[in-house]
Amino acid sequence: MKILVVGKGGREHALVRALAESPGAPELFCFPGSDAILEIARPVPADGLESLVGWMKANAIDLCVAGEESYLVKNEGLANLCEQAGIPCWGPHKQSAQLEASKEFAKQFLFRHKIPTAAVTVVDTIEEARAAINGVYPTVLKFDGLAAGKGVAVCPDEASAEEFLKEVLVERRFGEGRLLVEECLTGPEVSIFAAVVDDGFLIFTPARDYKRIGEGDAGPNTGGMGAVASRRLIDVHLLETIERDIVSPTVLGLRHDGLPYRGFLYFGLMLTPQGPKVIEYNCRFGDPECQAVMPLVSGDLAGFCLAGAKGELAPELIRFSEGWSVCVILASAGYPESSHSGDRISGLDFVDGARVYHAGTRKTCEGDWETNGGRVLAVVAGAESREEAVSRAHAATDLVTFPGSQRRRDIGIMHFE
Incomplete structure (x- = not known):
């Protein structure tokens, strides 16, 4: 089997290593990759999505695995181009990846399908943002688009809110885009990952990450300073509630809205006193949670992803450690x-x-x-x-x-x- 993994970071390094450990010794390629990934996978001479898909077609690649989110929404979208070329892709279509690319799109999806989440006001200007906050702190501010995990701020007071509002709406640190002023939820966070294949899904090992730079959750947000993962991280009854109230309605909602989905779907959840609520979706594995979860997965991950990309959910191909x-x-x-x-x-x-x-x-x-x-x-x-x-x-x-x-x-x- 020939597999190409798209991405270059620690998450992709973990995915490439897990795929390499699958039975059958798949032949691995990467784009754009990194020096560490190139010790396991071969580089692809491409300069963009179209040339990448053309290379995959010319070299009879059996499976494309989308690791990095930006390629899913760039130009026509990686999965869309793969489908046109007849290449199975483990990653959602561009229109479905808007769940991550646009937080406003995700909120509208959540409200439409009655999936628990925080209340929100979407604004265009700093004046509208101040009015939406209305002196209530802490408040959560989110840039609408992709921001490499740095477009969200939990602001405890007016000074911190004003600083973030200036970065997003005046200096345009993350580019053009609207801002979400969101109710601040309280409780422990948990990351849930599901492999979604059309109207079916399999939940992987839950994880919890640590976003802030300093010990004791001090300092600014980062892309993630570490993670812990285990099937025992949360109570089995809580996981059943999450599956019933959040994961299943999301998968059904995707089908109802005509949003094709085959790939990993991340649910960032807050375990509030009123029950679990969705903070955000990611249309790929989380980082650094992927690095914590992958060593707990055994079996044929390559075969599992290939079957999923072709429309078959095959849970019998993989196993999860209880450690x-x-x-x-x-x-x-x-x-x-x-x-x-x-x-x-x-x-x-x-x-x-x-x-x-x-x-x-x-x-x-x-x-x-x-x-x-x-x-x-x-x-x-x-x-x-x-x-x-x-x-x-x-x-x-x-x-x-x-x-x-x-x-x-x-x-x-x-x-x-």
């Missing part, structure tokens, strides 16, 4: 406001009993690894108990160093104390 997995992110100096590249990474060869996924690295001419982005590495370890998984993950992370390295030492600990 725990903990992912600790190492970020570069300056992150999340900026990032630092060119810092030499030491200690990777000393890591044993843990997986290291590369997110923002590159290889030097001498064959050494150095930083090349904000989130640099994800160090992941598993065990039967959460406490042991935490201990192994942090011990392995201690071995890896580079100048200016940032990490949280409460990953897998906070929220469980």
Whole structure:
């Protein structure tokens, strides 16, 4: 089987490794990839979506796996172009990926299908935003479009709200787009992932990520500083409620609205006192949750994704460990406001009993690894108990160093104390 994975980050590195471990030793390709991914998969000489799909067709690729969200909504859309070329794609069509690309679209979908979520007001100007906030804090502000996980701010007071409003609506940090002023929900968060195939779905291992840069959830939001995953993360009865009230109505809603969906669907949920509510959808696996979840999946992931892309949900092809997995992110100096590249990474060869996924690295001419982005590495370890998984993950992370390295030492600990 020939598989091409689209993307270049730590999530795609985790997906490529999991696919490579599938029976049958699939032949793997990547676009655009990274130096770490290229140690497992071969690069594709393409300069955009159309040339990429043309290359896949010419080289008889059996399956395209969409890792990175931007390609799903870019130009005509990756899955749409694959369908036109007759190539099975594990990832939704462009019109369906608006669930992630537009938070306003997602809210309208949630309200239309009576799926629990926060109340919202959509605004165009800073004056409208101030009126919608109406002095009520904390408030949640969300840029409507894609923003690499940084377009959301939970503002505890007027000063922080004004700062974010200026960035989004005046300076246009994320480009043109509207703003959502949302009710601030309270409670623990959980990430639910489902493999969706038309009107069927399979829920993967739940996870919880840590968004803020500092320990104790201090400082600005990031793309994610770590994650913990386990089938035991939430109560089985709560998972049944989530499936009944959120996952199933979402899948039925997609079918009702004529939105084709074959691929991973992420549900970011808040477990409020009134029950679970949807914070956001992502039309692919989460990052860094993917790095925590993938080591808990065994069996034939490649065969599962190929069957799904062809319209068959085949849960018998994969299995889920009942243990725990903990992912600790190492970020570069300056992150999340900026990032630092060119810092030499030491200690990777000393890591044993843990997986290291590369997110923002590159290889030097001498064959050494150095930083090349904000989130640099994800160090992941598993065990039967959460406490042991935490201990192994942090011990392995201690071995890896580079100048200016940032990490949280409460990953897998906070929220469980």
